Amino acid sequence: MQTGIRISSPRALLVAIGGLWCALVMTLSFPGYASFDTAYQWWMARSGEVSSLWPPTYIYLIKGLELLSPGHGPTLLFFLNVALFAVGAAIVAAQTRSALGVIGLAVLLFSPATWVLMPQIWSDVAVGVVLLLGAALVYTCPPIRSPLRTALLVASFALFALAVGIRHNAIAAVFPLLCWWCSTFIGRSAWAPKVLFLGGAISLALFASASLLNQSLTRVKADTWAITALWDLQAISISRRQLLWPQEFAPTATLESMKSTFDPINAVSTYSLGNDIVVNSTLGLTADQRDVLFSAWSHAIVAYPIDYAKHRTRVMVAMFGNKANPALGMSFGTAQTPFKDNPERKNGPYSALWNRSAEWLREHGLIHGGYWTGLAGLLIAGCLAASRISGRSTSTNASQAVFALVGSAALYLASLWVAAPTSDLRYAFWPLVAMWAGAMCALRAVTSRGEEIGIAKSPPRR
Numbered sequence: 001m002q003t004g005i006r007i008s009s010p011r012a013l014l015v016a017i018g019g020l021w022c023a024l025v026m027t028l029s030f031p032g033y034a035s036f037d038t039a040y041q042w043w044m045a046r047s048g049e050v051s052s053l054w055p056p057t058y059i060y061l062i063k064g065l066e067l068l069s070p071g072h073g074p075t076l077l078f079f080l081n082v083a084l085f086a087v088g089a090a091i092v093a094a095q096t097r098s099a100l101g102v103i104g105l106a107v108l109l110f111s112p113a114t115w116v117l118m119p120q121i122w123s124d125v126a127v128g129v130v131l132l133l134g135a136a137l138v139y140t141c142p143p144i145r146s147p148l149r150t151a152l153l154v155a156s157f158a159l160f161a162l163a164v165g166i167r168h169n170a171i172a173a174v175f176p177l178l179c180w181w182c183s184t185f186i187g188r189s190a191w192a193p194k195v196l197f198l199g200g201a202i203s204l205a206l207f208a209s210a211s212l213l214n215q216s217l218t219r220v221k222a223d224t225w226a227i228t229a230l231w232d233l234q235a236i237s238i239s240r241r242q243l244l245w246p247q248e249f250a251p252t253a254t255l256e257s258m259k260s261t262f263d264p265i266n267a268v269s270t271y272s273l274g275n276d277i278v279v280n281s282t283l284g285l286t287a288d289q290r291d292v293l294f295s296a297w298s299h300a301i302v303a304y305p306i307d308y309a310k311h312r313t314r315v316m317v318a319m320f321g322n323k324a325n326p327a328l329g330m331s332f333g334t335a336q337t338p339f340k341d342n343p344e345r346k347n348g349p350y351s352a353l354w355n356r357s358a359e360w361l362r363e364h365g366l367i368h369g370g371y372w373t374g375l376a377g378l379l380i381a382g383c384l385a386a387s388r389i390s391g392r393s394t395s396t397n398a399s400q401a402v403f404a405l406v407g408s409a410a411l412y413l414a415s416l417w418v419a420a421p422t423s424d425l426r427y428a429f430w431p432l433v434a435m436w437a438g439a440m441c442a443l444r445a446v447t448s449r450g451e452e453i454g455i456a457k458s459p460p461r462r
Helices: 011-028 036-047 056-068 073-094 099-109 112-117 123-139 147-166 170-186 193-217 225-240 255-261 267-276 287-303 305-319 351-363 369-390 396-419 425-446
Strands: none
Touching: 011 073, 011 099, 011 351, 036 056, 036 073, 056 073, 056 123, 056 147, 056 193, 073 099, 073 123, 073 425, 099 425, 112 351, 112 425, 123 147, 123 170, 123 396, 123 425, 147 170, 147 193, 170 193, 170 396, 170 425, 225 255, 225 267, 225 287, 225 305, 287 305, 305 396, 305 425, 369 425, 396 425
16 A cells, blocks of 8 residues: 555666756756846845735745845845756656656756756746746645645645746746646546636635735736737737837837837836836826736737737747747846845856857857757657556546646646737746656556556555
């Protein structure tokens, strides 16, 4: 009778690979790289001037780490991200119970996308880490009700809640995972109506709670959605050759000035209109300005859906890279951006080695997320097809995990299609990781020989 987490893959190799990777990343990338966004977030955590430019939950996470080691909050977050990512990945890989788990772990940890993104202290990376660890805990839940099972379910739920707090659109990724989470104690398919309803209700409650919490922690309100809205309006205006921006946002702007400042893969360029733009949404909008902008944005989308779809699709394609332009969608580096009175941060002695390796990967077009996502998708499809063709019964939990993880990746990408303000690959970090985890679960499903894992059961009576 199974009473706990069973890990039958070569543990020593999994630990060795995970430990080696952690040591390399922490050494070569010490103390983690702080872009302008990171530096600004760190200053908010230190000063208490918390803005909704980023979810305050994430700012307070940095603040908590800052209290543990003043002046080193971002560095502690970097260490946590790296260590917990390796732990979550190793747990998932271990469930294959074969050498495939060892190979799979090495593929994820040393893949180009992981290599260049993990040293960056970004909320997108933190969300990927939290969701992977949460999914790993659900995946390893023993089928017998026990204190261990309860602890794993509670911990995974807390991690899913944290992900929603860190990034609002993470709710799209969390919904399929919560349906899977609910199925483990309801004892039904993750896609049964009852489970879907319960998962949806919990997701809405999480989103509402996170929104209320973030509002209560905010001192300065920013309308970050407006950045994407203005960018979309700029793109549609250029495509339709007519100004669609609300006049009060840029009363002197012309179509030519919009064309000259438009960047098809980065919304920040919108603010290079200079004196033409008189409203900065990062500092907050008035209620009237919000209404006017939302009305103009929604009207343009309805009136010109093809132009809008072309623009948003171009953003998503660039996010996954383009071999003809290796720099497309690849925003990363070894920056330690100074900001106001933040303590000085200096790169470690080996950061130049990491930078050279990252640049080499970029120049040779090896980072592109589309390649790795496509390979994972093919592996998942192949495993499930092989299982059906052979007539082999598959592990219930592993099969549900596949669909939950792929669904999580798909819904998260759908939210990015609407909301992403740039084409940076960092936004797609969780979908890349989720597809890898889905592929590992598919391998487990096809090699499980009909084991039932993760469905709530009571111990047999004697």
